[in-house]
Every structure is written in structure tokens, then in C-alpha cells.
Amino acid sequence: MTTVDRREFIKSAAMSAAVAAAAGSTRAFALPVLTAPGVQWNKAPCRFCGTGCHVLVGVEDGRVVGIQGDLKADVNKGLLCVKGYHVGQILYGKDRLTTPLLRKDGRLVPISWEEAIDTVARRVLKDPKGFAMYGSGQWTIPEGCAGNKFMKGGLSSNHLDGNPRLCMSSAVTGFLSTYGVDEPAGVYDDLDQCDVAIMWGNNMAEMHPVVFSRIVDRRSRGEKVTIIDFGTRRTRTTDHADEFLLFKPNSDLAIANGIAHLLVQNNAYDKDFVARHCNFRQLDPEKPDAMQGKPMTFDEYAAALAEYTPERVEQISGVPADKIRLLAALFARRDIRITSLWCMGMNQHTRGTAINCLVHGIHLLSGHFGKPGDAPTSLTGQPSACGTVREVGTLCHLLPGGRLVANEDHRKHAEGFWNLPEGRINPKPGYHTVLLFEKFCTPTDKGGDIHTLWVQVTNPGQSLPNLHKLFKAKKGLEDKFLIVSDVYPTATTELADLVLPSALWVEKNGMYGNSERRTQQWFKMVDPPGQARDDCWQTIAVARRLFDLGFEGMKNKDAEFLFTFKDKGGKPVPVWDWNHYYDINVDEAFFEEYRPFSKLKQKDLAPYAEYARTRGLRWPVVQQPDGSWRETRWRFSEFDDPYVKKGAGTQFYNSVTKDDKALVWFRPWEPPPEGPDADYPYWLCTGRVLEHWHTGSMTRRVPQLHRAMPAAYVEISSTDAARLGVRSGERVALVSRRGRLELPCWIGGRGDCPEGTVFVPFFDESLLINELTLDAHDPFSKQPDYKKCAVRVERVVTTGAAR
Amino acid sequence: MAISGLVVTMDDAGVASVLAALRADPRITLGPPAGVRQPVVIETAGPAEDDAVWAWLRSIPGVRFVDVAYVHFDQGEEHDHG
Ligand code: SF4
Numbered sequence: 010m011t012t013v014d015r016r017e018f019i020k021s022a023a024m025s026a027a028v029a030a031a032a033g034s035t036r037a038f039a040l041p042v043l044t045a046p047g048v049q050w051n052k053a054p055c056r057f058c059g060t061g062c063h064v065l066v067g068v069e070d071g072r073v074v075g076i077q078g079d080l081k082a083d084v085n086k087g088l089l090c091v092k093g094y095h096v097g098q099i100l101y102g103k104d105r106l107t108t109p110l111l112r113k114d115g116r117l118v119p120i121s122w123e124e125a126i127d128t129v130a131r132r133v134l135k136d137p138k139g140f141a142m143y144g145s146g147q148w149t150i151p152e153g154c155a156g157n158k159f160m161k162g163g164l165s166s167n168h169l170d171g172n173p174r175l176c177m178s179s180a181v182t183g184f185l186s187t188y189g190v191d192e193p194a195g196v197y198d199d200l201d202q203c204d205v206a207i208m209w210g211n212n213m214a215e216m217h218p219v220v221f222s223r224i225v226d227r228r229s230r231g232e233k234v235t236i237i238d239f240g241t242r243r244t245r246t247t248d249h250a251d252e253f254l255l256f257k258p259n260s261d262l263a264i265a266n267g268i269a270h271l272l273v274q275n276n277a278y279d280k281d282f283v284a285r286h287c288n289f290r291q292l293d294p295e296k297p298d299a300m301q302g303k304p305m306t307f308d309e310y311a312a313a314l315a316e317y318t319p320e321r322v323e324q325i326s327g328v329p330a331d332k333i334r335l336l337a338a339l340f341a342r343r344d345i346r347i348t349s350l351w352c353m354g355m356n357q358h359t360r361g362t363a364i365n366c367l368v369h370g371i372h373l374l375s376g377h378f379g380k381p382g383d384a385p386t387s388l389t390g391q392p393s394a395c396g397t398v399r400e401v402g403t404l405c406h407l408l409p410g411g412r413l414v415a416n417e418d419h420r421k422h423a424e425g426f427w428n429l430p431e432g433r434i435n436p437k438p439g440y441h442t443v444l445l446f447e448k449f450c451t452p453t454d455k456g457g458d459i460h461t462l463w464v465q466v467t468n469p470g471q472s473l474p475n476l477h478k479l480f481k482a483k484k485g486l487e488d489k490f491l492i493v494s495d496v497y498p499t500a501t502t503e504l505a506d507l508v509l510p511s512a513l514w515v516e517k518n519g520m521y522g523n524s525e526r527r528t529q530q531w532f533k534m535v536d537p538p539g540q541a542r543d544d545c546w547q548t549i550a551v552a553r554r555l556f557d558l559g560f561e562g563m564k565n566k567d568a569e570f571l572f573t574f575k576d577k578g579g580k581p582v583p584v585w586d587w588n589h590y591y592d593i594n595v596d597e598a599f600f601e602e603y604r605p606f607s608k609l610k611q612k613d614l615a616p617y618a619e620y621a622r623t624r625g626l627r628w629p630v631v632q633q634p635d636g637s638w639r640e641t642r643w644r645f646s647e648f649d650d651p652y653v654k655k656g657a658g659t660q661f662y663n664s665v666t667k668d669d670k671a672l673v674w675f676r677p678w679e680p681p682p683e684g685p686d687a688d689y690p691y692w693l694c695t696g697r698v699l700e701h702w703h704t705g706s707m708t709r710r711v712p713q714l715h716r717a718m719p720a721a722y723v724e725i726s727s728t729d730a731a732r733l734g735v736r737s738g739e740r741v742a743l744v745s746r747r748g749r750l751e752l753p754c755w756i757g758g759r760g761d762c763p764e765g766t767v768f769v770p771f772f773d774e775s776l777l778i779n780e781l782t783l784d785a786h787d788p789f790s791k792q793p794d795y796k797k798c799a800v801r802v803e804r805v806v807t808t809g810a811a812r
Numbered sequence: 813m814a815i816s817g818l819v820v821t822m823d824d825a826g827v828a829s830v831l832a833a834l835r836a837d838p839r840i841t842l843g844p845p846a847g848v849r850q851p852v853v854i855e856t857a858g859p860a861e862d863d864a865v866w867a868w869l870r871s872i873p874g875v876r877f878v879d880v881a882y883v884h885f886d887q888g889e890e891h892d893h894g
Binding site: 091716 | 841850863
């Protein structure tokens, strides 16, 4: 191809993308691909969000040179969002961490890997009970397996938690409370078949643009699909909505109860479905902290709902009574299919478990469940929040496959699968995220009993709420030691005592599990820079150092090293030695060890090789008589789920009540722990933007994404701005009870806050909005509320850079 | 060489003046508009000039925001942290 041809080709690709983005405004598009001889293409899931799009990665001379949407992938069918197209560039920021760094005399100085690994091991030996690990849904499945086994099976400690506690643990408790088992019953295919899609506080157009395009693109094919957007501010999702229902923050429980009330009062609920498949539950006032609650009759349920008349709901939520009636009328229809979608809006909520339960309840009550297009479906923000955290069980109360550390049988299973001596696993759940960081940031003599924290693959120094209390308070605590494995300097490495440089994405083998139960796999394609190494290797190397130092916990039942992997000839491979780490496929070894865990709750996984062959498979994946492996799209539905008994139609086989029924919960609306008052008269909502993923540590290093959205801002209504006397680009100060932050305001931008609400994205490490947010959390999921706290807005006299 | 595909979103009232400004710049090619969203391609000698055009686009009165849809990246490029 000549230079001119090549330039014309690139220009046409750029124009196609721009035209597609402008026309559909769905933020997902397909591009022509510039192929060149010598470029090797291989599949991988995108590194960013839980949608789990597949990309094809082009590699030439050991470097990623191109990205294309993968046409063979069911999830995205060749489309990607703007982040996905730039995912290759995250590898090549100038400031990649390439050597281990230890803080000496206040400065981080390069050290050898040997010293680094020995330092971590000796921090464990100081007091294993005070050593904690913090991972994330960015961990690959094998990395999560390694961390879980190291902590729970090796150190007998459950002080292992992770970032998904901050983004989807209320979805977990919602599923568990309702069905007795985690994760959605439905799949993305529901979006192709629903007649109505309801966004419960969910800005899908920016946060999950590719799946959102599955809905919106149906309209361009002439199909009718109604989009209802429930929100506390207008977003780009609102641009596509048939109905936008603005509600007052924290009033979503009243709305859900209002819909349920009308279904019952109008006798419009699905009596047959309810009789066959549902029981009713409420919290037990004598044990308000017990997630199981206590039974209630249908009549008691109806009576509890009675106060949620449309007029009362309007009073609480601001949503007109007629709109509540409209929603109830939609759910009352049997001739349409309804899919509900949610993410952080419902999960990052001090009543997160409750609102999750209520939305499931409306679907169950109305029978909008279990048919393609009829589904309550939560989405995740992290690429493997489901695969690595919810399934592998890398939270402080979990063991793999939906098991609990507090359950004796479950501990025995894990000890069996991991070949551990009986009693090795500690029955006491460890510290959940908020508590873990509180203990780490509290002086030892004041009860702060976590002395060392090893953070892998995430950035809590930016993503935790109430950062002054939960992270910055670590500064100056001499006996506390923070270890951070990461790929770039971050807000977390700023306070780190030891920094370990990690391999990123296609610089290593990996497996993820996306929001629709799809397990995905990729192979290493390029080498990591400098001395950066796989996180999984780091965990194994520390374990081995402990083993060599005589630490009993690093031995299995047969006194062998905990992470003993053998080659095809049965010979142990010293994978703790980096030179031998890739002598075998460690990912495959971990995955095959983990697979048997998946059977208990019918989350069956196929052999590793099946995932290497495909663009992912949705569990349960069950072997067929001909030896092939079949995935399941709709769980609990006889037509698709092999675990449902013949003739049952729908069967909730993990039922809490052990009678194959799901639970419809009553949970009352209650006021929030903090709301606007005379001193702090505004609601602050935080969230994300299209161009940046999570804390921006990768996407801010992609020049095009950085340039498109260079800095955080505060979105404020034009009425409030006029009252304050500020214009777009001028700086204001936000002040909460926990912190103060100055940033430029943006009026009439992408989103639009109502009067009395401001919104700030959290991707910008130079403007840490989480210094202001609230660490109050849901009592069951322990997930904090990033969407609602009270602030005041002050005009700052000096003007700053305009957006 | 730097080539970017962008969407310029304009205020209703600013469409005519913004389009006139875009058309006057030979480095910018306009695609078919979708309401107030105008797809454009910018072709410049390199990243520094590309940056300057971006900054200028965002500063034009009547431009609400500029979205990135596609950016060509050359092999070997390394990036500063923003
Ligand atoms: S960021 Fe999410 S939606 Fe965008 S391409 Fe990646 S996985 Fe898909």
C-alpha cells in the first residue's frame, strides 16, 4: 500500500467512526481494518469494562500495533467503544513501572526482585494475621485463584477483599437474597428481544456503550423498543429514552414499592408465576442484620406495600404519580418483554441490597422473568468482577464457587480441592474493604491491627470513599507498610513503601468473566517492559519464599509447596523462578484446579482449552453426549438450563427456602444517612465518563482519550450556576464534611443535573473527588454510597482553565 | 502524520457559525451532519498540530463538546501521562 493510499484509508476509517458516532450517538462503532503483512492478530477481551467486548490485537515485532473489534464475538459483533479502540496504547505510556521500588529515607529507590519478594515475605512473617491483600475485578481469574489460595489456604487469613466491594457487592447480596445464588439469570441476548428496557440509575450510553448499542441499533432496523431512563440527572442515555423519570436521590426504593403496590392492588400481578415460584420475605426486626430475614405471607406483603400509593411515592421521589401508574401498567402487561438494567446507581447505595431485591421482586411479581427479553440484569464495571471476584470468591467472606468461609462444609470442600490439611481455612470472615482500610490507617496501638497491605491491580488511593480517613491517614504511620503491584504510578503508589512493576493485559496470559457469566481467555502476545512481571508470579514467588523460610502454611497436606505445578511428564516446574514461569501454562493449571469448585452451585466451567478455542462461554457449561460443551444463556428456565427439572418450566434450584422458589422481598424506603441541609445544601453524585475507565490510570495515558476529557469538572445546573454567579470553566469549591476540592464547573455539558445536585467524575487523580464522599455503607453488602452525600458549592474568585 | 475522527457537538444557535469556521480550515474535512452533531476528520502534520486544532475546536463559540471517535496511532509512539 502506498503512503497516499494508506493515508486515505486511515482518513476513511476516521470518518466512518465519526459518522457512526454522530449518527447513532451510541458510542459504539465498527471500523475498517488496515491490514499489513507481518501483523499477527489474536483474540483477547478488552481490558476495560465488564461488558467484555472481544478485540483482535495486532502484533508486529513484539509490539501491539493495531486493535479491531472482533466480528466473531457474540458480545460486540465487531463493535467497540472509543476506549476499546485505544486499548492497545495503554501498554505504552512513558512512565510504565519497570523495576521494583522500595521506600528508603522517604524515597522510592530501585531494588532487585529478590529483595522485593523477600521484603514481602518478611512482612508476612512479622505477623501473618495482620497481613492483608486487596485485589480487584481487574485480576484475571488465575490471579484471583492465586491470591485466594495464598491468603485463605496458605496464611489461614480471610483479610482478602477487593475493589468489587465498592462497585457491585450489593448486586451480589441482591441475587443471593432473592435466588440463593449470585449473578444474573439473563444474558445480553435479552437486549435483542426486550420490548422495554428500563435503566435504573444507569447511564449505559457512556458506561456500557456497546451493549447499549444493541438496544438502540434495533430502532434503526425498524424495531420498536421503549427505553425508560430513571435517573437523578440527565445523561446521554436520556437522549435515547422514551421516558425520562427524574427522581430525588435515595427515593428509588419508594418507586419500586410503588410499582409493586399497584401490581398487587390492581390484581395485576402474575398469580400463577407467584404461586408456583415465589415466597415472600421481610427483614426480621429482632435480627435486622440477618440477610435471610423472616417469612411473610402475601397478605402481609400487600399490607406493607399499601402506604406506597402513587401520590405518596410522588411526594417522596418527585416522580409524577401518573408515571408510577404507567410503569405498573407496563409490568402488568403479559404481551411484552421487560429487561431492567442497573449498575453503580443501584449498587453504590446504603440501601443497595434492598433496592436490588425490590427490582428483582417486581420482575418476579409480574412474571417478567425467565423468557428471552424478560430479565432483571445487573452490569459490572470491572472486566472480571464476575469471573474473578464473584466466582473465584476473592472477597473476605467467600471461597470459590459460591462457598462461604463461615460454612464448615464449604471449608472442607476447599481444603479438599486445594489438598490442604483439615482446619487450615479460618472460619471467620476477614475485614471488608472499608473496615480493612480503616484498620490499616489506624495506629496499631489504637486497634489498627492490619500492619501490611498488598494491593494488586487496583488503585484504592483514588477509588476509596472518604480518602482522608480511609487512605491518606496511612501517611506517617511508621509501622504500616503498603505494597502496590501496578503498571503505572498512581495515587496509591504515592503512599507505597514497596512498588512491584506488573505485566499488563496481553503482556501475560489471562482469563476474565464478564457481566453475562461469560468466561473468556487470551494468550500472552508481547513481553512486559523492563523487569515488570505477572501478578500471579509475584504471589507465587512470595509464597515460595515463605515456604523456603519454613512457613508451614505454604505446605499442602503432603508437605509439598502450596503452588506445585507439574509438566506433562509429571515433573514439578519451579514456576516461582521467573525464568521458568512460562515453562508451563500456569493459567491453565490454576483454572483446572479451580474448575471442580464450580459444580456446587451449578456454575460449571468447561476445560481451559474450550475457552482458548472460543470467544467465551456462559456458565453453566455442560458437556453433551457427543463430548462437546454447551453454554447456557437463560438460567432457571427449562428451555435452556439443563439443571431445571423436566416439566418445571422455571426452577430456582438454589432457592434460599429449599423449595425451588425465589424470594420476593418487602424493604421499606428510609431516609439517607446524609442529605442536603442548611450548611451543605447540594447533593453530590460521582461517577464515570465515556473516555476514561475507572481511576483513569490507563486511559489518561492514552493521549487521544486524555485530550478528549483532560480533567474532572463539576456539572452544575444553569439555575444554580446563575445563583452562584459562575460560568462554564470558572472554578468552584465543593465542600463536604470530609473534604474540600476546587474544580472547574461545566454547565449544559454532556449531562444535566437538576437544581440542587452536582456531579463530578472520579477519573482524575489530580482532582480527588473521593476526598469528599461518604464511607457509609450498605449493612449487608458493605458497599459504600458514592452517589449521595451533601456538599456546599462556593464560588472561587480566581478563575482557572476552562474546559 | 496525525489523523483524528471527531464529533463536534454544537449549540442549536451556533450551528451556522461553527460550520463556517470548520469549513474555512483546510485541515478539516466535514462528514454528513446528524442534527447538532458534526462528524469531522482532522489531518495534520503531527501530534502537536493535532493538539492545537483540538484546543481551537473546543474554544469556538457555539461548540458544546468534542468527542473522539477514532485516532490513528503510529507504531513506536510512547505517551506522556496527562
Ligand atoms: S470499554 Fe467496555 S464497552 Fe468499550 S470496548 Fe471495552 S469492553 Fe467494550
